[in-house]
Amino acid sequence: MKYLFFLLWFPYVLHAQNEVPSAERIRQHVNYLASDRMKGRGTGSREQEKAVKYIEKQFKKMGLSPRGTDGYRQPFMAKVRRVVVPDSVRKSANVLGFLNNQAPYTIIIGAHFDHLGMGRQGSSKAPQPEGQIHNGADDNASGVAGLLELARYFTQNSRTEPFNFLFIAFGAEELGLQGSRYFVENPTLALENIHFMLNMDMIGRYNSERGVGIGGYGTSDAWPQVFKDVTGDVKFFTDRAGSGGSDHGSFYAKKIPVLFFHTGGHDDYHTPTDDPEKLNAEAEAGILSLEIKLIENAMELPKLIFTEVK
Numbered sequence: 589m590k591y592l593f594f595l596l597w598f599p600y601v602l603h604a605q606n607e608v609p610s611a612e613r614i615r616q617h618v619n620y621l622a623s624d625r626m627k628g629r630g631t632g633s634r635e636q637e638k639a640v641k642y643i644e645k646q647f648k649k650m651g652l653s654p655r656g657t658d659g660y661r662q663p664f665m666a667k668v669r670r671v672v673v674p675d676s677v678r679k680s681a682n683v684l685g686f687l688n689n690q691a692p693y694t695i696i697i698g699a700h701f702d703h704l705g706m707g708r709q710g711s712s713k714a715p716q717p718e719g720q721i722h723n724g725a726d727d728n729a730s731g732v733a734g735l736l737e738l739a740r741y742f743t744q745n746s747r748t749e750p751f752n753f754l755f756i757a758f759g760a761e762e763l764g765l766q767g768s769r770y771f772v773e774n775p776t777l778a779l780e781n782i783h784f785m786l787n788m789d790m791i792g793r794y795n796s797e798r799g800v801g802i803g804g805y806g807t808s809d810a811w812p813q814v815f816k817d818v819t820g821d822v823k824f825f826t827d828r829a830g831s832g833g834s835d836h837g838s839f840y841a842k843k844i845p846v847l848f849f850h851t852g853g854h855d856d857y858h859t860p861t862d863d864p865e866k867l868n869a870e871a872e873a874g875i876l877s878l879e880i881k882l883i884e885n886a887m888e889l890p891k892l893i894f895t896e897v898k
């Protein structure tokens with residue numbers, strides 16, 4: 589009997605394993621994006637271009653349609669302001685993949701892919717940052733891995749959701765949210781048709797005492813209903829703030845409800861030691877499963893109404 593039960597469930601288990609967030613794939617993405625040969629994905633660098641190509645390839649493989657202004661890309665010029673450098677204006681790009689479910693409204697999932705490069709663009713906490721590789725495994729290869737895993741889930745789960753999805757990897761976040769700001773000023777999809785925006789920035793250092801922080805709880809009166817009875821393998825807490833710290837702030841400024849996932853600061857933050865082997869990929873997979881539950885609950889509701897956080 590037990591054997592029969594197993595056989596009946598076997599195809600389901602096989603199928604489910606393919607779409608559910610996997611620690612193994614998270615590790616692969618982070619190991620690639622935050623390896624030394626990516627030299628910290630600095631804005632304007634050759635390695636930034638490599639990261640863009642990697643994300644484009646993944647989007648294509650999953651069957652997302654291009655939603656940039658040049659295929660998947662939305663190129664823009666970024667400016668280094670925190671330090672004085674001769675090449676202060678640098679090329680960057682956002683990478684945008686669209687899952688068209690023929691729905692009236694769209695959910696935006698975002699994560700920035702850039703980091704501090706070789707320490708020549710400011711905001712490093714290292715005493716002598718210049719020439720050191722700032723790998724940015726947690727900040728924010730972890731978020732990009734999350735973005736790719738969510739894209740994988742919603743494209744492979746053989747269900748047509750009642751919302752479309754726009755997946756965006758932002759450039760030049762570390763220079764002051766420049767990619768997300770460029771997007772909201774030059775949107776490739778009408779901003780009034782966005783259900784909400786979910787941002788991931790540093791989700792790889794889960795600490796079971798703290799739990800994962802979820803910001804943006806005050807940005808729509810509907811969030812309490814979305815969170816009702818939701819539990820996961822990871823502990824979490826909510827915070828009402830809709831702006832501050834990362835790309836969701838650009839969407840909040842345009843009166844779009846947001847959620848922001850973050851596992852907290854640490855000693856390696858913005859230093860050359862934010863390395864891939866320090867990631868907790870199992871917990872990150874748990875965080876992504878929690879996000880999926882919340883997104884699925886939010887898809888039961890009509891378009892969310894924005895609330896300003898006082």
Ligand SMILES: [Zn+2]
Nearest residue numbers: 727728789790
């Ligand atoms: Zn970041």
